[in-house]
């Protein structure tokens with residue numbers, strides 16, 4: 001037990017991974033493991049992060065893409081709209097409580113990243129930061145957004161996700177770089 005905790009506390013070593021070589025259990029990654037979506041500019045300290053469980057990774061316009069959805073009331077939304085890049089980070093189970101906190105508190109109300117005990121660091125190629133503690137860091141360049149239109153809810157049950165009509169803004173980000181531990185390739 002003690003040795004497991006010691007190894008959990010070590011920072012992961014991330015190597016470049018080609019998008020075509022990325023190995024993930026995609027629905028498990030989003031729905032069960034969760035990710036941090038971080039947008040803004042590390043150099044100027046203007047950035048925010050939040051936990052996400054909805055989104056996808058795939059191909060659009062012949063390029064490797066990430067797609068995420070952000071409700072209007074999130075503080076992160078302003079950074080997604082005002083800045084050109086964002087990142088997605090995945091973590092070991094040891095960091096679950098940090099993801100819970102970052103998905104419950106708003107960056108509008110204080111430094112929740114420090115409270116969560118995570119360390120923002122410069123990404124490899126984009127301005128938005130990644131986290132030193134992440135096992136997987138996907139760096140994206142925002143290329144398209146669109147607000148969800150309830151007229152398109154073919155399955156009417158989807159509307160139950162929006163009792164306040166706070167429809168998500170959908171963002172597509174072209175994958176510019178991936179850095180991950182060996183488990184992801």
Ligand SMILES: Cc1cc2nc3c(=O)[nH]c(=O)nc-3n(C[C@H](O)[C@H](O)[C@H](O)COP(=O)(O)O)c2cc1C
Pocket residue numbers: 034048049050051052053054055069070071073074075076077099100102103104105106107108
């Ligand atoms: C497991 C989990 C998944 C979440 N997924 C999303 C999501 O995909 N999109 C979204 O807009 N909010 C999502 N949230 C809510 C935000 O993470 C939460 O409102 C957060 O406090 C927003 O922080 P911010 O105001 O600093 O941006 C999720 C929360 C949790 C706990």
